[in-house]
Amino acid sequence: MTAARASRGEAIELSDQRVLQDVGIYRYHHPLEDAAAYKDRLRDLETQIDSIVRVGQPVLAADRFTFDGSLAKGRKMVGDLSKLMLRAYNAEADNCVRSLRSGNISTAKKRLEAAVAAIEKLGTIMEMRVNPAFHALRLAELELTADFQMKVQEERELAREEREQLREQRRAEQELAAERERLEKEKSHYVIVMASLRASGDDAAADELAGRLAQIDEAIEANDYRIANIRAGYVYVISNVGAFGPNVVKIGMTRRLEPRDRIRELGDASVPFRFDVHALFFSEDAITLEGELHRAFEDRRVNFVNERREFFFATPDEVRDLLAAKVGGLLEFTDAPEALEYFQSRSRWPAATLGSGPVVVG
Incomplete structure (x- = not known):
């Protein structure tokens, strides 16, 4: 699926599978430690975006444009159209953020660049264009949002795998502890039987059990090694x-x-x-x-x-x-x-x- 660029007549690839293949392994635009750090950075960025909007600088335009021979009417028209253009640009930017999924950041940035080019083309007469500083902030917002989504995904996957490793570790520890207990019980049984055989004078049978006891001791030693050495x-x-x-x-x-x-x-x-x-x-x-x-x-x-x-x-x-x-x-x-x-x-x-x-x- 493609979307036509108003300014250049080019096509923007919107197929997620195609875009992800073209991009390859995801590379962070703003490497941060964890998802919480990205969340904090996004809040700071939103503050900067709001600040530019409040002082009336997100859209730049001619300040000497006249309408019907009146400079005041011209300024009012420029102001009204600037607000309209800002709405259109922000709507596209917000839509890019909302539809962003891990890996398709390149498509979102191309769509936002297309919106900037379209606004500049439509506002040529009034020299109207999106403030590059404002546009840079919204591009940074896209990048940070993509990075945040990827980091959240990585942290969830890591947490899931760590939980699985802990469950596997507990199973291993429980099995080794149960085997240790079984071997100790078996050893105690043989010790009692061997003592009884010695007391009755059946040394041959007692010697045979002694060999079995030696094997059990070896098994206990090996089991204890497995318990102590987590790398085994x-x-x-x-x-x-x-x-x-x-x-x-x-x-x-x-x-x-x-x-x-x-x-x-x-x-x-x-x-x-x-x-x-x-x-x-x-x-x-x-x-x-x-x-x-x-x-x-x-x-x-x-x-x-x-x-x-x-x-x-x-x-x-x-x-x-x-x-x-x-x-x-x-x-x-x-x-x-x-x-x-x-x-x-x-x-x-x-x-x-x-x-x-x-x-x-x-």
Whole structure:
């Protein structure tokens, strides 16, 4: 969809998808710390805008224009038309602000520039034009509003992900604490039984239980290490060919006692099929290992706007080779996804959808 420019006969692209593609990654015009800072800056800007309007300077025009031979009538006409032009300009500026969405700032600025050009063309006889200082303030308002919207969106996404990380952390802590309690109970049981066997003279059976107790002590030690070391966990490589296509993987990490529980949660109702697991690798510093893998595929991200999304255009084989180079031989790695639900479902899909395949979403 396009809008004609009155002054130049050019077209302004209004398609959000086209504009967002042309703009690329959003760049802040006025980098500030948080959304609250943008809100404060916008309030200051509104004060400046109101100040220019109060002193009668938003629209500049000739002050010696006469009408019907009268300078007074000419000034009144200029004043009335200036108010009308200001209304038109402010209406367009307010509409640009109201319709602004993250990323389409370039379109809004072009529309406002078109309004300035149209007013100047219509007011040529009276040398009427929008005050450049006033126009600059309204352009700054557009930029700050766009920055504010983007910052709010980022903060909401960050808060959501932080809440999810906290929930994941609590689940991991609860699972490890429950496992510690289970192991302690099992150990206490074996200690009692072994003491009873020693007392009855069955040293062979007691020695067998002693071996089991040693294994339990090792498990307790490993569990305590997991509890104390928040960087320890599993790095996983998973895919969902039915949702994202054949050459997209997710590389993540979890501290959960059973990492497949986390992967099952990722395959909830938000995606049509469950994830396939290609690799699970326990690392004493899973956070660093995950970061190294992400950096290796940095230029092949699916989502370049939100880098906390861990999907990459890569095959499981490519990740396996890199992972093996960093940690040594992998005991278990699955190259091809099983994707049972996806392959079984395709036979029931409408014929028109089968040629397109899965759609990648970031």
